[in-house]
Amino acid sequence: MDNYLLQIHNGQVIPRADIPQVPYDVFYTELSAFVKNEGFIVQYFAYQEENANRLLAVVRNSAGLFVIGTETGRTFKSLTGAVSEKFHMFEREIAEQYGLKPDGHPWLKMVRYHKNYSGEEDVFGNNYSAEIPGNYPYFKVDGQAIHEVAVGPVHAGIIEPGHFRFQCAGEEVLHLEIQLGYQHRGIEKMMPTMPQKRFPIICETIAGDTTIGHNLCLCQAMESLSGKNVDKGAKIVRSIALELERICNHIGDLGALSGDVAFNPPAAYFGRLRGEFLNLLQVLSGNRFGRGLVRPGGVAHVMGDEQRQLIRAKLAETTPEIEHVCDLLFTAHTVLARFEHTGTVKHEMAKDLGLVGYAGRACNIGYDARVSFPTEMYGELPPNSNHVTQGDVLSRATVRREEIMHSLKIINMLLDKPETTAAPVQMEDCALKPDSFVVTINEGWRGEVSHCVLTDSSGKVQRYKIKDPSFHNWTGLAMSLRNQEISDFPLCNKSYNLSYCGFDL
Amino acid sequence: MLKVFKNKLEQGCKTSAYPKVPINLYHRFRGLPVIDSNCSSDVVRQCAVICPQEAIDVSARTIDLGRCTFCGQCETVANGAFVKFSQNFELGAANRSDLITGGSLPALADHAKQHFKKLFGRSLQLRQVSAAGCNSCEADTNVLNTPFFDLSRFGIDFVASPRHADGIHVTGPISRNMRQALLDTYEAVPAPKVVIASGCCSISGGPFYGSDEVVGDLNSLLPVDLYIPGCPPHPLTTLHALLQYFK
Numbered sequence A: 001m002d003n004y005l006l007q008i009h010n011g012q013v014i015p016r017a018d019i020p021q022v023p024y025d026v027f028y029t030e031l032s033a034f035v036k037n038e039g040f041i042v043q044y045f046a047y048q049e050e051n052a053n054r055l056l057a058v059v060r061n062s063a064g065l066f067v068i069g070t071e072t073g074r075t076f077k078s079l080t081g082a083v084s085e086k087f088h089m090f091e092r093e094i095a096e097q098y099g100l101k102p103d104g105h106p107w108l109k110m111v112r113y114h115k116n117y118s119g120e121e122d123v124f125g126n127n128y129s130a131e132i133p134g135n136y137p138y139f140k141v142d143g144q145a146i147h148e149v150a151v152g153p154v155h156a157g158i159i160e161p162g163h164f165r166f167q168c169a170g171e172e173v174l175h176l177e178i179q180l181g182y183q184h185r186g187i188e189k190m191m192p193t194m195p196q197k198r199f200p201i202i203c204e205t206i207a208g209d210t211t212i213g214h215n216l217c218l219c220q221a222m223e224s225l226s227g228k229n230v231d232k233g234a235k236i237v238r239s240i241a242l243e244l245e246r247i248c249n250h251i252g253d254l255g256a257l258s259g260d261v262a263f264n265p266p267a268a269y270f271g272r273l274r275g276e277f278l279n280l281l282q283v284l285s286g287n288r289f290g291r292g293l294v295r296p297g298g299v300a301h302v303m304g305d306e307q308r309q310l311i312r313a314k315l316a317e318t319t320p321e322i323e324h325v326c327d328l329l330f331t332a333h334t335v336l337a338r339f340e341h342t343g344t345v346k347h348e349m350a351k352d353l354g355l356v357g358y359a360g361r362a363c364n365i366g367y368d369a370r371v372s373f374p375t376e377m378y379g380e381l382p383p384n385s386n387h388v389t390q391g392d393v394l395s396r397a398t399v400r401r402e403e404i405m406h407s408l409k410i411i412n413m414l415l416d417k418p419e420t421t422a423a424p425v426q427m428e429d430c431a432l433k434p435d436s437f438v439v440t441i442n443e444g445w446r447g448e449v450s451h452c453v454l455t456d457s458s459g460k461v462q463r464y465k466i467k468d469p470s471f472h473n474w475t476g477l478a479m480s481l482r483n484q485e486i487s488d489f490p491l492c493n494k495s496y497n498l499s500y501c502g503f504d505l
Numbered sequence B: 001m002l003k004v005f006k007n008k009l010e011q012g013c014k015t016s017a018y019p020k021v022p023i024n025l026y027h028r029f030r031g032l033p034v035i036d037s038n039c040s041s042d043v044v045r046q047c048a049v050i051c052p053q054e055a056i057d058v059s060a061r062t063i064d065l066g067r068c069t070f071c072g073q074c075e076t077v078a079n080g081a082f083v084k085f086s087q088n089f090e091l092g093a094a095n096r097s098d099l100i101t102g103g104s105l106p107a108l109a110d111h112a113k114q115h116f117k118k119l120f121g122r123s124l125q126l127r128q129v130s131a132a133g134c135n136s137c138e139a140d141t142n143v144l145n146t147p148f149f150d151l152s153r154f155g156i157d158f159v160a161s162p163r164h165a166d167g168i169h170v171t172g173p174i175s176r177n178m179r180q181a182l183l184d185t186y187e188a189v190p191a192p193k194v195v196i197a198s199g200c201c202s203i204s205g206g207p208f209y210g211s212d213e214v215v216g217d218l219n220s221l222l223p224v225d226l227y228i229p230g231c232p233p234h235p236l237t238t239l240h241a242l243l244q245y246f247k
Helices: A024-036 A085-098 A187-193 A196-203 A208-226 A232-260 A264-285 A305-331 A333-339 A347-353 A357-361 A393-416 A470-480 A486-496 A500-504 B002-011 B041-050 B073-080 B115-120 B136-145 B176-188 B199-204 B235-246
Strands: A006-008 A040-049 A052-061 A064-072 A075-077 A101-103 A146-151 A163-169 A172-179 A436-444 A447-455 A461-467 B033-035 B062-064 B083-085 B124-130 B156-158 B167-171 B194-198 B226-228
Touching: A024 A052, A024 A064, A024 A075, A040 A085, A040 A436, A040 A447, A040 A461, A052 A447, A064 A436, A085 A101, A085 A347, A085 A470, A163 A486, A172 A470, A172 A486, A187 A196, A187 A461, A196 A208, A208 A232, A208 A436, A208 A447, A208 A500, A208 B136, A232 A264, A232 A305, A232 A393, A232 A436, A232 A486, A264 A305, A264 B002, A264 B136, A305 A333, A305 A393, A305 B002, A333 A393, A333 A486, A347 A470, A357 A393, A357 A447, A357 A470, A393 A486, A447 A470, A470 A486, A470 A500, B033 B062, B041 B073, B073 B083, B115 B235, B124 B136, B124 B176, B124 B194, B136 B167, B136 B199, B136 B235, B167 B176, B167 B199, B194 B199, B226 B235
Parallel strands: A075 A101, B124 B156, B124 B167, B167 B194, B194 B226
Antiparallel strands: A006 A064, A040 A052, A052 A064, A146 A163, A163 A172, A436 A447, A447 A461, B033 B083
């Protein structure tokens, strides 16, 4: 079956002409066979070329990364209902972005609510002069005892906006539909029209908590397309930054989980400890989220002995504190009683949805892009392995605990490497290879982050495609709530802590 | 229980003595820019050309902190001949025009709306609205509730309902899809009310200026009282601005 799919590598530029272009029915059968056989979707999107609508899919399995393309008319046969739920959001996104209709899609509705890019007739029949985001029909459960709960877009805390629609029988949630789009800033549409100097600034804010993850994807793509090399010293700094980002977020979320079950001491301690790691990113880059650090060709700030020393000392100081607070959290039986068997997603379900990152690993899907498609220094570093895989809140929390300890260990290993980058690198315009295609993948703290770039014949970015891991995982949260008490929603939500803006773009 | 005590002993009290005792941020932190207005026009022009945010005005020799993301690239031109970023995190301003700066900002405590100090000086309740914020502004606002900053000790809290609030604190470039929800939230806050624009997104659209999916300037929708620049603003920038403006 691999006759049609072309094997590619993470961050490798290939000529667009090399992307296999097959008729849609071949595309359909190839993808369905691949996805049914332990295959997962990395990217699946539409673009326009010489007035033709094209679809392009990047997929992965344990053998590697593959690409395949096709041409389609205004409608194409949906893969979602007939083949796999993994296609669900991707097909809805294609419909919304280019006005192409996946025929037979079981739940075809807006992903983000915006005009399409192609000027084709709107698939959803919307007139976008009215501001009605979220004001759509929802999946409804009928019955006299059923009630509906609507939450958002503005939530109670300091948090991004989104809408949650619960169908409940008493306290029990029968169904949750998550409708996002409120954060839509039009990033994919604006990227090809912007000067290169704005690229890193924009990509650092796709999802602010994944500043390093998304910006690495951009910079690796730019480096491949322009033939820039990155020295080992810079790769060390980038890897450290990505791990610091992971630690910050995991620690913050363990604190928030603790707060959600009303166990305040770890919430306070983790809240403060998270700040220590944000400050380490500031030591590296001058910004608590690592902005202004990663640039095409390397890093804008060299890690000298002073920074190395500061990071090393802070890790030595905080590691026992983290261990002790984790011990406090994970041995409190009041906490365990709330974490265990709450928000469970079974392995089979997780596989069918294509969950990634810790959400997937908590369901025994071992995929970690640092291991499968290593970039930067990850080829030389030991992988993490996790053993609590029931798919409940406890599993997701435990995976994060293990990943914090693993990240602390590998940062120390990276600090021991003597190489220092030759010189800081600033953003400058670079000539990109024309008519080329590249896909980059990194394991951000939430999971697989991926960017795709297609350049035109003059070397300009023609299509820029971004995928945050949240694009896969929001459905996981919805499934976690099935037959749960609605009061467990905050806890389940925090155990995933997905990105609204990373999804909405 | 014993573990709670042991952890409490290990953690100790971490709350900062700021503002009584000043805090020095690490020297790589980029705060208020120091501008040399006598520097050669060539250098200023070079800075303006590379600025991704178009925040530098060549003829006036100013930087618009409402557009700047503090990426620091202009600092690398000619070794910082035109601009160097200091570690001064005190960046809040009461007027949009104050943010277009030649290197200094007016004292925030002397702003025009002195009655706010009387109304809200002892208790200020804010409703945070993220309108397409990327979760950095949100995260570094949330951080003010952690033990180090402990915002509540100043009588300032973020509340769940706009009905309980004295004003709104807005982050993000205000996507078209959040415009109405933002206006509804503002409407639900009882008057007199405060509007705070936090982060360069809510002030100018930030990294997303030019996108037709965002409004980009909070002041075009609602009358902004307090501007807090940054990408995102450092928690101390926010804390300083709130204390100076309301206390």
